[in-house]
Amino acid sequence: MTAIYIKDRLLSPKVVHKTPFEIVHNSKPSVKHMRVFGCQVYILTPKEKRLKWDPKARTGIFLGYEEASKAYRVYDIEAGQVVISRDVNFDESAFGLSPPITAEHADDIDFDSLDLDDEAPGQAQYKKTGKRKSRPHDEEVPAPPRTQCINGMD
Structure with missing residues (x-):
């Protein structure tokens, strides 16, 4: 959606x-309301659901927008599940679990010293058939992990 x-x-x-x-x-x-997908977010824990010394927010990853309401779909890292919340603060300079990269840190990266190959290690060779590339013929493809169903939605 x-x-x-x-x-x-x-x-x-x-x-x-x-x-x-x-x-x-x-x-x-x-x-104006659109946000960067995959950026780090902070999900507010309501006052009623936290104790005096509990943190006010949990860290998460922005996944998208909820269809039925004006809320965001966020992966709660601590709980390990997708939650739907309107009380979210966005940090669009940080993505996923990585720390934000500032202009000062970007200048310090020496790309010439990095050993970058065109192919990733363990990348299987694909045989070409027609317009599409087929799966590697000599490897088993593992099934993707099952996700939890929230509020009857998959």
């Missing part, structure tokens, strides 16, 4: 200089 929401606010190749949202609603869409 989030992908469609964003796509409706992008320029349409069919109509020059207009988005699908503009065509339907005759007004430009607002994108």
Whole structure:
């Protein structure tokens, strides 16, 4: 649903200089509320659910927007589950679990000394068949981990 929401606010190749949202609603869409996917967030723990010395917020990763309400879908790192909350503070300079990179730290990185290969270690060779690449013929592909169902949604 989030992908469609964003796509409706992008320029349409069919109509020059207009988005699908503009065509339907005759007004430009607002994108002020949109956030960077995968950025670090802090989920507020309500006063009723915390004790005196408990932290006021938990760290999480922004996953998207909730369909049925004006809330955010966030992966709560501490609880290990996806939660839906409106009380979220965003740190768009940090992604996932990595610390934020500032301009001072970016200048200190020496990219010439890094040993970067074009292929990742353990990357399987793919055989080409037609337009698509097939799975490696000599390796078993593990099944993806199952996620927990929250509020009856998958």
